[in-house]
Amino acid sequence: MIMADSVPTAYSKQRLFLSIAIVLLTAIALYTFCMTLSRITQDTPDAVFGVDFIAYYSAAQLVQSGNPSAIYADITDDFSVVDRGMFYETARKAGFHLTPTRYVYLPVFLIPFTLLTRFSFATASLVWLCVNLAALVIILFLQWHITRGLSHPFLRLAAITSINLFSFPLLYALKLGQTSLLVYLAICLIYYFFTSTRDALAGIVLGLITALKFSPLLFVVYFLYRKRYRLVFTAAATVLALLALSIALYGLTLHKLYWNYLGTISGMGIAAWSNQSIDALLLRVFHAGSIFAFHPIMVSGAGILLRYAITLSVIGTLYLFFRRTSGAQDSAAHPLEFSALILCFLIVPAISWLHYFTVANLAIILIAGSCFPASRHRSATMFTLAIIGYAMIAFHPDYARIIHVCGQGYATRLLVSLPLAGACLLLCLTLTLLISKPEQLHPPDRMQ
Secondary structure, three states: OHHHHHHHHHHHHHHHHHHHHHHHHHHHHHHHHHHHHHOOOOOOOOOOOOOOHHHHHHHHHHHHOOOHHHOOOOOOOOOOEOOOHHHHHHHHHOOOOOOOEOOOOOHHHHHHHHHHOOOOHHHHHHHHHHHHHHHHHHHHHHHHHHOOOOOOHHHHHHHHHHHHHOOHHHHHHHHHOOOHHHHHHHHHHHHHHHHOOOHHHHHHHHHHHHHHHOOOHHHHHHHHHOOOHHHHHHHHHHHHHHHHHHHHHHOHHHHHHHHHHHHHHHOEEOOOOOEOOHHHHHHHHHOOOOOOOOOOEEOOHHHHHHHHHHHHHHHHHHHHHHHHHHOOOOHHHHHHHHHHHHHHHHHOOOOOEHHHHHHHHHHHHHHHOOOOOOOHHHHHHHHHHHHHHHHHHHOOOOHHHHHHHHOOOHHHHHHOOHHHHHHHHHHHHHHHHHOOOHHHOOOHHHOO
16 A cells, blocks of 8 residues: 555656746746846857848848849858948948848749838847847737647746757847748648648748748648648748739849859758758758858769658658558647657758757657657656757757867767757657557547
8 A cells, every 4th residue: 555655746846846846947947048048149159139130131132223123132152141342232231240141932922021210220120129029028928829738837938948848949049140040930830721721821831931931842642642631722822923013023133143042052962060951961061161151062963863762751751651641641640740740840951040940849749749648657768858859959068169179070060060960869759759659649628
């Protein structure tokens, strides 16, 4: 009788300890996030405040001044920046003190940034920061909602907040003034609408980010596989509508420049540390260039074939694992399938900047919600691996100091790929959980 009572008592103590740890971590996360936010306008070795936002701001100004053809600047020695021409001069006149980055999206996405050109660059960049912070608040609420039933609501919110606010890619995206937070919000919305069978809304959101980034086409393939044809049709219609609107507003000539620009960069690779794709890792290992350089590397025909082979092998592996759940049509597998899809979306494209890995937070939350099978020992192992994978993505070491001490040898080139390694670890963990027995996954109503 004593033994029977001691088991739940020990389990209750473990839950209490875990709850206290989550609350403490949340307090630390909130404090560090607020401290970082208070210094976000200060330039650091990792990033310059608004360095990507200036690209949107300058492109919108060029369109308004009647020089739209200048928004797709020529690619020079440094892929990431524009160091001459009208685009460069526009950014300098706006008050940006360094070399601006380049605009790489469809012209139609300049519409909201055109509104921001009514303000000075300094004010507009702060307004854009507030937009991103508002998106983050909505993300936290959505993630809290889609994980309902997994634990106490307060603890769930605390854990979700900690996972997001500790994330260096998220802070990096905020500082750069990137669109990654909005893409992150869009993917959370797609998952929410997908699991609640609101396919039309999911398709509209998917169409928006597909027209923006193109790499979300991977999600379209998945929904085709899942026979969610209404979602796919709505996504395709949204992309076509945005393209038609863009051509109607800005003309076909500008879009020819855009397609030529995309064709130019499609055969290139970037070996810089902030590119965390599999392709970038191969370039870092097999090319002697600096891992701090953003010089475009012309990829050979064999390199392009290798890129496609790796992409198809990763997608093919996902397909083989997904097939093992497709027969049962168990919706409990959807969180894990979506998590695997997100991680594949991050590692497969030729260019996957570190700030894209903000989206990995959703994958981690979905994995964590599935790490509690019947066996507590197995649960602890899976959860520990999930935490390790998260840490590899979320915590950013001082690469400049490491390189100063260790040089740029193979070990260092692998070390700067820690976020990629973390994503690969999480992908393997996801696929392992995916082929677990159905009773080892949470029931569907807990994730919808």
